[in-house]
Amino acid sequence: MKIAQIAPLAERCPPSLYGGTERIVSYLTEELVRQGHDVTLFASGDSATRAELVPCCDMALRLDTRVRDPLPYYVMMLDRVMARAGSFDVLHFHIDMVHFPLLRRMPVRAVTTLHGRLDLPDLQPFYARFPHFPLVSVSTAQRAPMPPVNWAGTVHHGLPANLLASCANPRGDYLAFLGRISPEKRPDHAIEIAARAGLPLKIAAKIDKVDRDYWEDTIRPLVTAHSDVEYLGEIDEHEKAAFLGNARALLFPIDWPEPFGLVMIEAMACGTPVVAFACGSVPEVIEAGVSGYIVRSIDEAVAAVHRAATLPRAAVRAAFEARFTVERMAREYVRIYQSLADPGDADASEGESGELALA
Template structure:
């Protein structure tokens, strides 16, 4: 198949450090290329890929967002996709609803994976206008606010099986990995670790938009004796950071559509203690690969019995459910079904 993958431009593909969507796009693209598909990637010009790269910006727009309009680059890139549509059998967008007006102008099949939350006020009005657009969810929980969309499938994220290695013996700390943001609740993670008597290591990105929150609510917590801030970490550093942790704390306060860091932890054999919001219950098997909790008290209790969780079982769950091979399989089947549908819908030529 001739497949176009259209990535957001905020981070390069794959990101240097923090970044979810662009990292998943990188794994999907390379997996499709490995299977012999002809793949074109629309992404930032500093991306690294096995596919044919079409640059939508010179660099990740996060690097220039204070001096340029990020959406201008995205709209120009999406128009370029339309212009080149004859080169593809199917276009797979990862740019959420921004792609919809452009997708309607394509003369080939298209699909959009929705990567963000769908419970934001106003989204229902917008999606009603584009209810015909074929979309994929990244968890069943993500669909809940808009169950009437044209859902084609749910595809959980997957990462390369050899990207992160299994760590049989943990270290003496708990980990928090992600962004310093109110919805991620690093303050909860710090409190859970304090009450449980564990050191905590925090590897997290601080966006410009979250800078005030960090300075007002979190900075002073980083001065506590049990807290170590490690900055942002990339894939090369995650092996040890996650693999040596006793547990990953995932104390979110919002309906997270997936939570890539949870499967990264499982790949290392590290169990997860997650607040039961969004897709957490689709990823963490309670009592098998970690614990689902509803309060700080429950999280502290869970951490006290974390050694009852088999680290080998965590790695096995990852290999069974969350590999890139499984993700690519699912998407290829979706592409093939959509192309069959498009072929069946073609009118017969007059004889």
């Protein structure tokens, strides 16, 4: 198939540091190429890919100090996509919603994977206005807040099997926290769990501008107050295997409707069990007593941390290989691409203005 992948521009594909959506787009793109598909990637110009790259900005927008407003770059990207839309069998969007009005005028199969939280009130009227375009969720839990829409499927994320090596004999008896410093990720809970469990905690996380005050006012004082807590900042892909693989467990103490939680399967790939709060996608990803433990309180988390050391790390890795490889993810997306209705079908829905709403 001739497939266009349209990635966010905040990070390169794959990201040099933090970046969940762009990382998944990169893994999917490279695996589709490996499986023999003709893939074009619309992404930032510093992206690295075996697909044809259409650069839509010079570099990842988050890292470009010249950029003040990302919207013009997305408009220019969509102009490039529209100019070539007819040459693809399917357009696969990963950029939330800005492209939806244009889909009415693109005579090509298109599907959108929603990577973020969907419980925000402003999203309800938006998706109610565009109920016909095929959507993919990254977990079943992610769908819960949505109005009736055209779900084409749910595809859990996947990683290349050789990306993160399994660590059978971890060298450090510490707990790991990986991701973002933000209130919904609850690094404060991670610090409390580690302190009560009597174990060191290593935090590898980025701090977005919007969360800078939360870091300064809440988390930095906690890090300073606990001598066994170490903040490492952002880490890259090469550092991630050692960071996760040598930990006793990954702490995932979220209290928000997590759409997927890529770090959970990254830890599993390293053979490291996950102790996660029962929010959002967690019960779909973690097999309790196999790849980790699902908890509902800090007390339960402390107890689970002690039990985590007894879980066979080979079984954790096996759970990853059985359910969360990129090969499986790519096959499921190809099935969705093949199932999409022909945009010329007579039963395609009419938009509010009478224009054809293409599937």
